[in-house]
Amino acid sequence: xxxxxxxxxxxxxxxxxxxVRDLSITFPAMxxxxxxxxxxxxxxxxxxxxGIVGESGSGKSVTSLALMGLHRGSKARITGGLTVAGTDxxxxxxxxxxxxxxxxxxxxxxxxxxxxHPQYTIGNQLIEAYRTHHPKAGKxxxxxxxxxxxxxxxxxxxxxxVNSYPHEFSGGMRQRVLIAMGLVCEPKVLLxxxxxxxxxxxxxxxxxxxxxxxxxxxxxxxxxxxxxLAVVAGSVDEVLVMRKGVAVERGDVRRVLSAPEHPYTRxxxxxxxxxxxxRAQRRAEMRADRxxxxxxxxxxxxxxxxxxxxxxxxxxxxxxxxxxxxNVRQKFKVRGGAFGRSTDFYAVDDVSFDLYQGETxGIVGESGSGKSxxxxxxxxxxxxxxxxxxxxxxxxxxxxxxxLRPLRRDVQxxxxxxxxxxxxxxxxxESIGTALxxxxxxxxxxxxxxxxxxxxxxxxxxxxxxxxxxxxxGGQRQRIAIARALIxxxxxVICDEPVSALDVSTQDQVLRLLSELQDDFDLTLIxxxxxLAVVxxxxxxxxxxxxxxxxxxxDGDEVYENPQHPYTRQxxxxxxxxxxxxxxxxRAERQRMRRQSSTV
Amino acid sequence: xxxxxxxxxxxxxxxxxxxxQGVRDIASRSLTQIAWQRLRRDKVALxxxxxxxxxxxxxxxAPLLTHWFGYPPNEFHQDLINPSTQGVLGDDPNxxxxxxxxxxxxxxxxxxxxxxxGRDLFSRIVYGAQISLLIAFLSTILxxxxxxxxxxxxxxxxGVVDTVISRTMDIFLAFPLLLFAIALAGxxxxxxxxxxxNGLRVSVLIFIIGFFSWPYIGRIVRGQTLTLKEREFVEAAxxxxxxxxxxxxxxxxPNLVAPILVYATLLIPTxxxxxxxxxxxxxxxxxxxxxxxxxxxxxxxxxxxxxHFVIIPGLAIxxxxxxxxxxxxxxxxxxxPRSSD
Numbered sequence: 001x002x003x004x005x006x007x008x009x010x011x012x013x014x015x016x017x018x019x020v021r022d023l024s025i026t027f028p029a030m031x032x033x034x035x036x037x038x039x040x041x042x043x044x045x046x047x048x049x050x051g052i053v054g055e056s057g058s059g060k061s062v063t064s065l066a067l068m069g070l071h072r073g074s075k076a077r078i079t080g081g082l083t084v085a086g087t088d089x090x091x092x093x094x095x096x097x098x099x100x101x102x103x104x105x106x107x108x109x110x111x112x113x114x115x116x117h118p119q120y121t122i123g124n125q126l127i128e129a130y131r132t133h134h135p136k137a138g139k140x141x142x143x144x145x146x147x148x149x150x151x152x153x154x155x156x157x158x159x160x161x162v163n164s165y166p167h168e169f170s171g172g173m174r175q176r177v178l179i180a181m182g183l184v185c186e187p188k189v190l191l192x193x194x195x196x197x198x199x200x201x202x203x204x205x206x207x208x209x210x211x212x213x214x215x216x217x218x219x220x221x222x223x224x225x226x227x228x229l230a231v232v233a234g235s236v237d238e239v240l241v242m243r244k245g246v247a248v249e250r251g252d253v254r255r256v257l258s259a260p261e262h263p264y265t266r267x268x269x270x271x272x273x274x275x276x277x278x279r280a281q282r283r284a285e286m287r288a289d290r291x292x293x294x295x296x297x298x299x300x301x302x303x304x305x306x307x308x309x310x311x312x313x314x315x316x317x318x319x320x321x322x323x324x325x326x327n328v329r330q331k332f333k334v335r336g337g338a339f340g341r342s343t344d345f346y347a348v349d350d351v352s353f354d355l356y357q358g359e360t361x362g363i364v365g366e367s368g369s370g371k372s373x374x375x376x377x378x379x380x381x382x383x384x385x386x387x388x389x390x391x392x393x394x395x396x397x398x399x400x401x402x403x404l405r406p407l408r409r410d411v412q413x414x415x416x417x418x419x420x421x422x423x424x425x426x427x428x429x430e431s432i433g434t435a436l437x438x439x440x441x442x443x444x445x446x447x448x449x450x451x452x453x454x455x456x457x458x459x460x461x462x463x464x465x466x467x468x469x470x471x472x473x474g475g476q477r478q479r480i481a482i483a484r485a486l487i488x489x490x491x492x493v494i495c496d497e498p499v500s501a502l503d504v505s506t507q508d509q510v511l512r513l514l515s516e517l518q519d520d521f522d523l524t525l526i527x528x529x530x531x532l533a534v535v536x537x538x539x540x541x542x543x544x545x546x547x548x549x550x551x552x553x554x555d556g557d558e559v560y561e562n563p564q565h566p567y568t569r570q571x572x573x574x575x576x577x578x579x580x581x582x583x584x585x586x587r588a589e590r591q592r593m594r595r596q597s598s599t600v
Numbered sequence: 601x602x603x604x605x606x607x608x609x610x611x612x613x614x615x616x617x618x619x620x621q622g623v624r625d626i627a628s629r630s631l632t633q634i635a636w637q638r639l640r641r642d643k644v645a646l647x648x649x650x651x652x653x654x655x656x657x658x659x660x661x662a663p664l665l666t667h668w669f670g671y672p673p674n675e676f677h678q679d680l681i682n683p684s685t686q687g688v689l690g691d692d693p694n695x696x697x698x699x700x701x702x703x704x705x706x707x708x709x710x711x712x713x714x715x716x717x718g719r720d721l722f723s724r725i726v727y728g729a730q731i732s733l734l735i736a737f738l739s740t741i742l743x744x745x746x747x748x749x750x751x752x753x754x755x756x757x758x759g760v761v762d763t764v765i766s767r768t769m770d771i772f773l774a775f776p777l778l779l780f781a782i783a784l785a786g787x788x789x790x791x792x793x794x795x796x797x798n799g800l801r802v803s804v805l806i807f808i809i810g811f812f813s814w815p816y817i818g819r820i821v822r823g824q825t826l827t828l829k830e831r832e833f834v835e836a837a838x839x840x841x842x843x844x845x846x847x848x849x850x851x852x853x854p855n856l857v858a859p860i861l862v863y864a865t866l867l868i869p870t871x872x873x874x875x876x877x878x879x880x881x882x883x884x885x886x887x888x889x890x891x892x893x894x895x896x897x898x899x900x901x902x903x904x905x906x907x908h909f910v911i912i913p914g915l916a917i918x919x920x921x922x923x924x925x926x927x928x929x930x931x932x933x934x935x936x937p938r939s940s941d
Contacts, residue, residue: 091703247802255721376835379839380839381835382837401843402843404841405841406841407842408839408840409841411839412839412840413835413839415832415835415836416832417832420831420832421831421832421835421836422831422833422836423833423837423851423854423855424631424855425631425854425855425857426850426851427630427856431833434837434842434846435840435841435848438837438840438841438842438843438846439840439841468630468631470631483838484836484840488840568726
């Protein structure tokens with residue numbers, strides 16, 4: 001289990017700090033017990049780093065909570081061995097567990113927005129964390145420790161900022177504060193459960209770099225839990241892949257990523273969108289896959305033409321102009337300041353682009369970049385404050401709702417959250433059929449027929465017509481949402497983060513479906529996402545947005561391979577990659593850029 | 601070293617049959633059905649529900665019940681009353697002050713007799729249930745209608761509309777309702793609105809209670825609408841070309857049914873208490889029509905001679921309110937999305 005490769009281990013690699021033997025966790029539930037974790041074993045040596053990877057429901061979070069002894073007081077039944085820094089977490093008395101938490105093992109949670117107490121200064125919270133384990137320490141000593149810890153996680157002016165409240169920090173800074181809280185007692189193990197999932201990609205890179213630095217500087221062990229293989233790749237020595245409570249593969253990170261043994265790991269790896277794979281490659285690959293499937297059945301000859309023909313069409317600029325957006329701005333009033341005076345804030349600020357028939361335009365940006373606002377303006381769910389939007393030669397910028405109805409046939413949207421985009425009180429058949437009904441179709445039989453046909457097309461069963469959304473998983477719901485968007489046979493479909501709420505393998509399936517449907521229905525797509533790799537694989541052209549403005553626009557491969565704007569370069573360097581060595585070179589690149597910007 | 605990832609292998613992984621796998625068995629059940637299932641497991645709420653149903657049946661079949669088990673509610677039985685104490689006549693014929701401590705509870709008079717006039721308490725309680733439940737239900741329905749319409753309007757349209765409606769709710773909630781009701785009951789002359797006597801009294805009570813309690817429902821509906829209209833399915837409906845009517849009545853309203861039902865159930869006991877209070881203060885229904893509040897009010901003068909006269913109507917109100925509250929709480933738990941899976 002001791003890892004070859006990474007040499008820079010500060011502490012001597014004695015026995016394992018964390019040792020898990022045949023761990024099983026069971027939750028009693030209404031209809032029988034649920035085995036959340038089943039026969040899990042692993043060790044983490046001192047100074048080592050383990051990544052636990054799995055999709056939702058794989059048992060990774062349950063495992064990390066059990067490591068902290070947080071299963072106590074819940075109904076969970078736990079068997080097997082669980083030792084953290086010499087403490088037997090299964091059998092030890094509560095007092096021993098409390099002494100272990102924070103002192104030997106500290107946890108960083110997923111959501112930095114809700115993990116800090118809003119009513120206390122961060123200094124207060126850090127001092128409390130320290131004094132819980134060092135009751136003899138004086139206030140001044142504890143405060144010095146707190147400032148130290150903040151300094152170590154890269155909070156500027158720690159001595160002053162220690163008196164700030166959580167709301168005075170951004171998301172990334174709060175995550176740093178949480179890490180500082182974990183560090184203040186100098187634990188032997190830092191357990192980070194999805195520490196970057198709620199963060200933007202550039203901030204994610206900073207936090208991962210920080211964790212890596214801390215691990216090497218302090219000789220801590222790190223357990224990094226994530227749903228994303230790429231996040232883990234650059235930061236750990238060993239990786240454990242979990243599925244449905246069982247470890248399917250465990251081994252050195254290079255070995256697992258380059259030569260996975262278990263089919264599930266292979267499937268997972270294949271599903272991860274790769275930033276280095278271009279649109280053309282990916283499309284050809286998908287079409288080949290698709291052609292290979294019917295080839296087994298009726299049409300053995302059809303394979304080659306399907307794979308070849310549409311590729312030529314895909315090269316955007318040959319089509320005719322479908323949509324033209326000129327200098328649009330969207331103003332929001334921000335309340336605040338003295339006397340409730342409001343200030344104007346431009347969520348989208350002077351954006352222009354053209355879209356041609358049949359192409360896919362990718363829009364990338366971090367949160368707050370205005371990409372969602374922009375897509376809602378094109379959809380005319382929002383009325384632009386300034387500028388014009390021309391669709392098929394018709395100015396739709398200021399059309400009133402009633403006159404928009406015919407336009408709705410041509411422009412449709414797929415929303416981000418499959419859990420909130422379907423009305424929970426309507427059967428999915430009704431939800432999809434609504435479109436036909438509001439567009440004037442009265443023949444119930446015809447509506448039903450069309451909906452069922454489309455359900456089949458997106459990979460569901462026609463018999464699901466009368467089911468309610470809560471019976472479906474996230475990926476299935478997104479298929480339903482896609483069916484709803486396509487029922488009117490639109491020309492343009494705007495996809496607003498359509499896969500960001502899904503697991504990787506589901507994400508891959510949905511992306512494939514979208515790509516197939518684009519071919520079959522001859523769709524033009526606007527694909528909005530924060531994930532650079534996903535955008536690259538679906539887009540002919542890419543727009544990079546930042547703070548409401550377009551910083552770079554161009555042919556997809558061009559933007560990714562030869563980025564012009566420094567922000568694009570920064571984004572690309574921050575994107576997590578699967579190859580551990582490449583991840584290291586990216587990390588070095590980021591450090592170089594950070595040094596550069598700090599000297600300027 | 602770049603990971604030698606085999607692109608062609610990715611074809612096999614998609615597991616197409618997995619797409620439709622795991623559409624759960626509960627699939628075709630609606631959220632309401634699931635809530636009902638959950639409610640059935642909640643024995644306390646179910647008990648409350650059973651009592652509520654029994655009370656409603658009692659109110660509906662009051663004439664039949666009194667025909668079988670009692671006497672007409674306004675029939676005097678002064679032969680059973682001790683003229684010197686006004687209490688129910690006791691067993692001892694030699695003691696001029698003999699009173700029955702049990703208030704005359706017997707097979708003949710299931711809940712005993714009223715002092716002074718000797719009316720049968722069982723029939724009066726049963727008929728009282730009619731008035732109490734009628735007023736509570738109708739006023740709650742009025743609340744729900746006003747509250748839902750104004751709440752959904754305020755929540756969905758926002759802006760000035762919201763400000764005006766919300767401030768109106770605040771004003772209504774700040775109104776000294778009891779004083780207003782007392783004043784109004786005194787001011788409205790008999791024969792107003794073409795209604796006389798109890799018809800008028802009942803309508804006035806329903807109107808007053810309904811008209812001043814709607815903000816409770818209105819606030820909840822407004823709050824729910826505010827969150828619902830931000831949900832993506834509303835945006836999705838808009839982008840399909842749906843008009844305001846469709847969005848309000850087909851998309852949002854069905855999602856409001858559960859909270860409205862829950863809060864209406866919890867509002868009914870409040871309204872029962874309110875009606876009792878008004879009757880107690882003498883501004884409710886005119887005597888001799890029996891009401892629980894009115895009986896309580898009368899009973900206070902005789903609590904030493906006829907303690908049962910205090911206890912029985914009090915118990916009737918208590919049991920009714922408790923049953924509705926238990927049922928309403930259970931309903932809320934059953935519909936609560938946080939406890940859902």
